[in-house]
Amino acid sequence: MRTMWDEEFEVVIIGSGFAGLAAAIEARKYCDKVVVFEKMPVPGGNSSICGGIFSAAGTPLQAENGIEDSPALMLADMLASGQRFNYPELARMVAERSTETLLWTIEELDVKYQPSLSWVGGHSVPRSYNTWNASGSGIVKPMLAKCRELNIPVRLKSCLANFVDDGNNAIEGVEIREEYIFPKSESGTPKRIRATRAVVLASGGFSQDKEFRAIQNPRLTEDIESTNHQGATAESLISAIRAGATPVQLSNIQLGPWASRDEEGFGVGSLFSMLAGFPYGIIIDVSTGNRFVNEQSDRKLLVDSMLNLGTESIAIVDQKGVAYATTLDQCLKRGVVRKFDSIEELAASNHVPLMPLVNTIKSYNSSIEKGEDRFGKWIHKGLEPIQYPPYYSIRLLPKIHHCMGGIRINTLAQVIGIDTRRPIGRFYAAGEITGGIHGASRLGGNAVPECILFGRIAGANAAREPLRSGHPLSQE
Amino acid sequence: MKGNDQDEVKAGNAGGNVGRRSFLKGALAVGAVATGGFALNMAVPGLAEAAKRPLPKKWDETIDVVVIGSGFAGWSAAAQAAIGGAKAVVIEKMPTYGGNSIINGGVYASYDDKFHYRQKMGLGDDSPELHMQDTLKGGDFFSIPALAKVLAEGATDGLNWMIDDGGAVIRPTVVRAGGHSAYRTHAAGIGKVYVDALKRIAEKNGAQIRLNTAVTWIWRADADPKSPVLGVEVKSGRKISNIKVGKGLILASGGFSRDVKMRGDHYPFLSGENWNCTNHPGATGEMIRFAQSVGADTLQMNYIQLYPYADPETGILDTPALIPFNGPGNGIVYVTKQGKRFISELARRDHVSFAQIGLGPQGKPTYTIFGDDMVEKMGFTKGEIEAGLKKGRLVVGNTIAEVAQKAGLPQDALVETIDKHNKYLAEGKDPEFNKPITKAMLPMTKGPFYAVAQWPAIHHTMGGLRINEHAQVIDIFGEVIPKLYAAGEVTGGVHGTNRLGSNAIPDCVVFGRVAGRNAAKG
Amino acid sequence: MFVMKRVVVIAIAAAVLFCLPLLTAGGGTALAAPSPKGSCKGCHADFASVLPKGHPAVKGTGLAACSSCHAPDLAAKKPENAYSVRMHRAHIPPKGKLECTACHSWVPGKSFGLIGRKGSFGKPDKEQMELLKEIFASWASSGYTDSLHAEAGIACSQCHGKGLPTFDDTVENAGCLKCHGPMEELAKKTEPKEFKDRNPHKSHLGDIACTVCHKGHMESKVYCLDCHKQFGMKIQGAAKK
Numbered sequence A: 001m002r003t004m005w006d007e008e009f010e011v012v013i014i015g016s017g018f019a020g021l022a023a024a025i026e027a028r029k030y031c032d033k034v035v036v037f038e039k040m041p042v043p044g045g046n047s048s049i050c051g052g053i054f055s056a057a058g059t060p061l062q063a064e065n066g067i068e069d070s071p072a073l074m075l076a077d078m079l080a081s082g083q084r085f086n087y088p089e090l091a092r093m094v095a096e097r098s099t100e101t102l103l104w105t106i107e108e109l110d111v112k113y114q115p116s117l118s119w120v121g122g123h124s125v126p127r128s129y130n131t132w133n134a135s136g137s138g139i140v141k142p143m144l145a146k147c148r149e150l151n152i153p154v155r156l157k158s159c160l161a162n163f164v165d166d167g168n169n170a171i172e173g174v175e176i177r178e179e180y181i182f183p184k185s186e187s188g189t190p191k192r193i194r195a196t197r198a199v200v201l202a203s204g205g206f207s208q209d210k211e212f213r214a215i216q217n218p219r220l221t222e223d224i225e226s227t228n229h230q231g232a233t234a235e236s237l238i239s240a241i242r243a244g245a246t247p248v249q250l251s252n253i254q255l256g257p258w259a260s261r262d263e264e265g266f267g268v269g270s271l272f273s274m275l276a277g278f279p280y281g282i283i284i285d286v287s288t289g290n291r292f293v294n295e296q297s298d299r300k301l302l303v304d305s306m307l308n309l310g311t312e313s314i315a316i317v318d319q320k321g322v323a324y325a326t327t328l329d330q331c332l333k334r335g336v337v338r339k340f341d342s343i344e345e346l347a348a349s350n351h352v353p354l355m356p357l358v359n360t361i362k363s364y365n366s367s368i369e370k371g372e373d374r375f376g377k378w379i380h381k382g383l384e385p386i387q388y389p390p391y392y393s394i395r396l397l398p399k400i401h402h403c404m405g406g407i408r409i410n411t412l413a414q415v416i417g418i419d420t421r422r423p424i425g426r427f428y429a430a431g432e433i434t435g436g437i438h439g440a441s442r443l444g445g446n447a448v449p450e451c452i453l454f455g456r457i458a459g460a461n462a463a464r465e466p467l468r469s470g471h472p473l474s475q476e
Numbered sequence B: 001m002k003g004n005d006q007d008e009v010k011a012g013n014a015g016g017n018v019g020r021r022s023f024l025k026g027a028l029a030v031g032a033v034a035t036g037g038f039a040l041n042m043a044v045p046g047l048a049e050a051a052k053r054p055l056p057k058k059w060d061e062t063i064d065v066v067v068i069g070s071g072f073a074g075w076s077a078a079a080q081a082a083i084g085g086a087k088a089v090v091i092e093k094m095p096t097y098g099g100n101s102i103i104n105g106g107v108y109a110s111y112d113d114k115f116h117y118r119q120k121m122g123l124g125d126d127s128p129e130l131h132m133q134d135t136l137k138g139g140d141f142f143s144i145p146a147l148a149k150v151l152a153e154g155a156t157d158g159l160n161w162m163i164d165d166g167g168a169v170i171r172p173t174v175v176r177a178g179g180h181s182a183y184r185t186h187a188a189g190i191g192k193v194y195v196d197a198l199k200r201i202a203e204k205n206g207a208q209i210r211l212n213t214a215v216t217w218i219w220r221a222d223a224d225p226k227s228p229v230l231g232v233e234v235k236s237g238r239k240i241s242n243i244k245v246g247k248g249l250i251l252a253s254g255g256f257s258r259d260v261k262m263r264g265d266h267y268p269f270l271s272g273e274n275w276n277c278t279n280h281p282g283a284t285g286e287m288i289r290f291a292q293s294v295g296a297d298t299l300q301m302n303y304i305q306l307y308p309y310a311d312p313e314t315g316i317l318d319t320p321a322l323i324p325f326n327g328p329g330n331g332i333v334y335v336t337k338q339g340k341r342f343i344s345e346l347a348r349r350d351h352v353s354f355a356q357i358g359l360g361p362q363g364k365p366t367y368t369i370f371g372d373d374m375v376e377k378m379g380f381t382k383g384e385i386e387a388g389l390k391k392g393r394l395v396v397g398n399t400i401a402e403v404a405q406k407a408g409l410p411q412d413a414l415v416e417t418i419d420k421h422n423k424y425l426a427e428g429k430d431p432e433f434n435k436p437i438t439k440a441m442l443p444m445t446k447g448p449f450y451a452v453a454q455w456p457a458i459h460h461t462m463g464g465l466r467i468n469e470h471a472q473v474i475d476i477f478g479e480v481i482p483k484l485y486a487a488g489e490v491t492g493g494v495h496g497t498n499r500l501g502s503n504a505i506p507d508c509v510v511f512g513r514v515a516g517r518n519a520a521k522g
Numbered sequence C: 001m002f003v004m005k006r007v008v009v010i011a012i013a014a015a016v017l018f019c020l021p022l023l024t025a026g027g028g029t030a031l032a033a034p035s036p037k038g039s040c041k042g043c044h045a046d047f048a049s050v051l052p053k054g055h056p057a058v059k060g061t062g063l064a065a066c067s068s069c070h071a072p073d074l075a076a077k078k079p080e081n082a083y084s085v086r087m088h089r090a091h092i093p094p095k096g097k098l099e100c101t102a103c104h105s106w107v108p109g110k111s112f113g114l115i116g117r118k119g120s121f122g123k124p125d126k127e128q129m130e131l132l133k134e135i136f137a138s139w140a141s142s143g144y145t146d147s148l149h150a151e152a153g154i155a156c157s158q159c160h161g162k163g164l165p166t167f168d169d170t171v172e173n174a175g176c177l178k179c180h181g182p183m184e185e186l187a188k189k190t191e192p193k194e195f196k197d198r199n200p201h202k203s204h205l206g207d208i209a210c211t212v213c214h215k216g217h218m219e220s221k222v223y224c225l226d227c228h229k230q231f232g233m234k235i236q237g238a239a240k241k
C-alpha cells in the first residue's frame, strides 16, 4: 500500500507575500512546525514588488502633522470607492486595525518608513506611509529574516496543486509539486503534506492570468498589461473553489490608472503619478488638452473615465508638485517621465494642442485660488497652482493591477464553504486571494494593511486549531 | 501499522479524494493514480454535503430532458426539447407556474417582428449588431460578447415563434427604453402572454409540468470533465425521489433576487430584509449553489440590478411601474419631490437607481410625469391607465399644475421643469442632462397629464452559471459539464454589470430554445 | 407513543375478539377505553341508543352487522360516505379515542379493510398509516379545509376520488368545481366592488390550482398576499381550531 502523507507540519501556508509571511510569523507564536510553500523561485510575490505604500488611520505621523483622521473616516472612504460591494465587517477591521498593523511592522519587524505621509487618491486625508525604499520589499525582507530567525522554512518552487480533505468537511493537507518550474503545470513531483492544525491559503491575486481574468471581465483581453509579478495566476483560487470555497466578486479587477505607457508593468512611473502627478498635478486628454476627471478620484473612477475617453492621457506636474515623487530620478533616467522648461515644449512633445492646454492650466490654477474645482478635486492648502518650471509629464496607460475578488472569509479568516455557508474546517485564507474587502475598487496603500492584518489573524487561528493526532506518515 | 484506527480511516478518505481530484483537468492536473470505486457525488474536499451524499441506489424514474423552472427559459427549453422528440418534464417548486416570467412587464427587445412595427411607424433603423452593442455597453462590457450575440440574433425569431405557434399577442408599437439606442422594445402588457404562448407550444408537443416539486440536489458522480450530470433529487410534499436524466438537465430556475442571504454573500449593500423586491417569492438561488457544488462555474454574481421605478410602497412592478420604463422615448419626464429633473430619462437602470438612492431616504419617492397622448405609443391601454388611477397609483390633472398639486409636488417648480423640457424637445437638445432628443418624444402641452411615484427595488440578478453559446454549463476549469444546460436568469455573463430593460425575455427565450434543442439531441 | 398504544390494542384485541366485556357507556359520548376489535357492544352496551332515530333494528352488534347495509364498495374503492364520515368523526380523536385497527383490519403493506369483510381499500405501509392517522385527525377537527368538509359530511373519497388517499394526493380543480364551480361563478362571488382585478379567482397567474390557496390538510393562505401584502383578503380554513 502506498504512503498517504510524505510530510507533516502543524500549519501549512501557501504563498510567501505579506499575507503568507505574516501568517507564518504569527502562527509560530502558538506552534512549532510551520512551513511556507511558494511556487516561484523567489519569495515575495506581488508584495516584494509593490510600492510599499501603507495606509492607516490615526498614525503617529498624522498626529505629528496635525492631520485629523479616524478609522471611521477610512472605512467611509473604503466603502465609497468600493461602491458598497465591501463586506462591512471585514473592511471595518482593516480600518480599525490599520495603525496597530503598521506599528507591528515597526515594532516586530523593524520596518523603516519615510518621514512624510502621502495623499493617495480616494482617501479623504493624507494617511499613507511609504517604506524607506519605496517598495514592499522593505517589509518582505524583514519578514523573511524573521522567518529564518523563527526556523520557518520557506520552500520555493513548491506549487500547491490540490487541497486534501478529511472526508468530514475539513482540510487535512495539501498536494504540493516540488521542484516545480513556473509556469509548467506538469513540472515537479507531487508530494502530500499533512497539516495537523490547519492550512492557510495566501497565494495572492490573478492579475496575470490572462485566461481567467478575461472570463471574469471580457474586456481584459490578453494584450492588456499588468503590473503584477508573473506568478499572479489563478490555479490556487481554482483549487480552493474546488475544495468548496465560495468565490465572490471575481469580476472586480482593478486597473491602475497611474501606470506608464513607456515601461513595462508597475515600473517606477506608477508611483510618480500616484504620489505627485495626480495629487499635485492634472490629468489631460492628449487629443483636446482638457482635464476630464478629478485626479484624486479612486482608481475605478479614473480608469473608467480614461477608458470612456478612448484617447491617450498624460499627467502633468510642475517643480513644486514633483517634490512629492519618490521615484523621480529613476523615472527620468528611464524616460518614463520627461522634463520640460516650458508648457509649450511639453505640449509639442506630447502632441497636445497648446492653447487649450494653457487654458486648462489657467482655469485649474484659478480654481485653486477660488478653492473650488469643477471636477471636485479637494483644494487644500498644500495644493499649489501649476506655474513653476520645469514641468514634468508622464504618458499614462491603465494596467491590470489588483483583484478585489477572491474567496469569501469571515472575520476569523476562515474560508466559507459554498454550500454549507459555514467555515470549512481547518481552512484559512488571507491577502489578495480573498474577496470582498475592498469591493469594487481598492484604495491605494490599503492592500498592505489588509494582507498583513488578515495574514496574522489566519496564522494565529490556524496555529490554535486542535492538533490532529496519529502518525499516518508510515502506513502499510 | 502505527497510530489509531480512526486516523487511518480519515487518511484513507483523504487519499481517495486526492486520487479522484487529480484526474480532473485543471490548471495543475497531477498524474497521481485515481483510486476509483467511490461513487461520491463530488470528488472534492470541503463539501461536506456533497462528500457525504452517495449517489442514489435506485432511480425512481428516467426522463429524457428534465427542465427546472417554468418561466420563459424553462418553457422555451421544454418546448424545443419536445419538438426535438424528447420527453420533457418541467419541474417547478412553486404551486403556480411562471416564476418571475409570469409577473413580468412583457417588454421584449427585438430588432424586428413579423409585423415590422418599427419600420411602419418610421422609428428609425435597428439591427442585431446594434442590439448586441447596446447590450455590451449597457453592461459596461462585462457581458460575454458571444452570448450577447446569440441573444440579439435570436430575439426576433423567438418573438415571432411565440406569436405564430403560441398565439402571443403583442401591442402595435415599439418603444425606446433606457440604454437602448433604437426603438426595439415590444410590449405585450404582461409576461404571462409569452409564458402562456410558450406553455402552449410545449404542451402541444407533449411536454409536461410538475408543480409543487422542488429540486433539492443535482447528482453527478464526480467532477471529471467527462462525467455527466446523472439526475436530480426532487421533493414533492413529503416525498423525496430521484429522477434520472436521459438526455439532458436544463437549469432554468431563474435569479436569486429574493435570496436575502445570497444577495448579502455577493453584494453586501443589497443584503438585509429592508430592500423592496419586484420578484416572486421563489426567486432564490439554491440551484446555482447545487450546480456550483457539482463543479459548475459562476460569473459576475455580484451584479444585482435595482428596478428604479417600482411602487415605492410595496416594491411591486405593476403596470403603472412600467410606464417610466417604457416612456422615455415618448417624452416622459422624471422629477424629484422638488419637481426637478435629476437625470436623463434615457439613462440606464443602474444610473437612474443610484441617482435616486443618492437623493437619500428623504428624496423618496421620485415621479414620472407623462401626457395622455403618450399612453398608447408607450404600449399601454386606456383601461390600464384607468385601473392605475383607481388604485391610486396614478394621479391625473388637466394641467401640469393640477397634477403637481395632486401628487404633492411644488406646482411652480413642476410647471417650470415641464416647460423647460418642452423647450428642449423643440430645440432638439437637452443641455441639462444631455438626453438624446428624438422626434417621437412628445412635448407636454395638452392635458390630461399624469404622475406616477417610483423608487428602486431589487429586480434582477445578472450573475449566475457560466454557459457557452450552446447553453452548456461550464465547469470551473473551463470544460463543458456533459448533459448540463442552463438558460435564463440563472445564467451569468449575458448582461454584464447591468441588464438593459426588455433584454431578459429574449435572453430567456433564445437560450431556452438553444438549451432545449441541444438537450434533445442527447 | 403510538407504537406502544397499538401493541396494547392488539394484545387486548387478540384476547377479547368478539367476546363482549361488560363495559357500559352512553351513546356516542367519549369512551374511557378503546373498544375491542370489530365489536361495538364492548363500549356501547346499549347499542340501540347509539343508532339514529328511525334506524331499522340491527341484527347483531358488530361492525359486520353495520356493514351488511352500509356496504362500502371495496372493489370500487368508494365507501358509503355519510356513514363513513359519521362513524369516523364519532370514533377518532378528539371525539373518540379509537385506533384505526379497532374497526379496520390491516396487514402493513398488504391490505387494509374492514374487520369481518373481505376486500381491501389499499395497501398502506406503516409510514402511510402514520400519515393517514394524522390526516384523519386533521380532517376530524383541525379547522382547516378538510375539517370544514368533514363538518359538511364529506369524506376523503369525495375529493380524492378513492378510498385511501396516498402520499401527495392532491385534488384537481375539477374535483373542487364539481361542487363549488364553475370558476366564473366563483369569480363573480369574490369580485371586489372597487378593484375588480384584485380577484383571487381570476388571478394574473393564470389557471392556478385551487389548492394553491385552499390547502386540504394545512392552513389555507391567500397566495396573492405573498406579494400584495396590502390586499387584505380572507380565506376559510386559515387557522387551526
Ligand SMILES: Cc1cc2nc3c(=O)[nH]c(=O)nc-3n(C[C@H](O)[C@H](O)[C@H](O)COP(=O)(O)OP(=O)(O)OC[C@H]3O[C@@H](n4cnc5c(N)ncnc54)[C@H](O)[C@@H]3O)c2cc1C
Binding pocket: A014, A015, A016, A017, A018, A019, A020, A037, A038, A039, A040, A043, A044, A045, A046, A047, A048, A049, A050, A051, A052, A053, A054, A055, A136, A158, A159, A160, A161, A202, A203, A204, A205, A227, A228, A229, A231, A232, A233, A235, A236, A266, A267, A401, A402, A430, A431, A432, A433, A444, A445, A446, A447, A448, A449, A451
Ligand atoms: C506593482 C504593485 C504595486 C503595489 N503597490 C502597493 C502599494 O504600494 N500599497 C499597497 O497597499 N498595495 C500595493 N499593491 C498591492 C499589494 O502589493 C498586493 O495586494 C499584496 O502584495 C498581496 O499580498 P499577498 O500576500 O496576498 O500576495 P502576494 O504577495 O502576491 O503573494 C502570493 C504568493 O503566493 C504565490 N503563489 C500563488 N499561487 C501559488 C501556488 N499555487 N502554490 C504556491 N505558491 C503560490 C505567489 O507566487 C506569490 O509569491 C501593489 C501591487 C503591485 C502588483
Ligand SMILES: Cc1cc2nc3c(=O)[nH]c(=O)nc-3n(C[C@H](O)[C@H](O)[C@H](O)COP(=O)(O)OP(=O)(O)OC[C@H]3O[C@@H](n4cnc5c(N)ncnc54)[C@H](O)[C@@H]3O)c2cc1C
Binding pocket: B068, B069, B070, B071, B072, B073, B074, B091, B092, B093, B094, B097, B098, B099, B100, B101, B102, B103, B104, B105, B106, B107, B108, B109, B191, B213, B214, B215, B216, B252, B253, B254, B255, B278, B279, B280, B282, B283, B284, B286, B287, B317, B459, B460, B487, B488, B489, B490, B501, B502, B503, B504, B505, B506, B508
Ligand atoms: C416584476 C418583473 C417584471 C419584469 N419585467 C420584464 C420585462 O418587461 N421585460 C424583460 O425583458 N424582463 C423583465 N423582467 C425580468 C424577467 O422577467 C426575468 O429575468 C425572467 O422572467 C427570468 O425568467 P427565467 O425563466 O429565467 O426564470 P423565472 O421566470 O423566474 O422561472 C424560474 C422558475 O424556477 C423555479 N425554481 C427555482 N428554483 C427551483 C428549484 N430548486 N426547484 C424547482 N423549481 C425551481 C422558480 O420557482 C421559478 O418559477 C421582469 C422581472 C420582474 C420580477
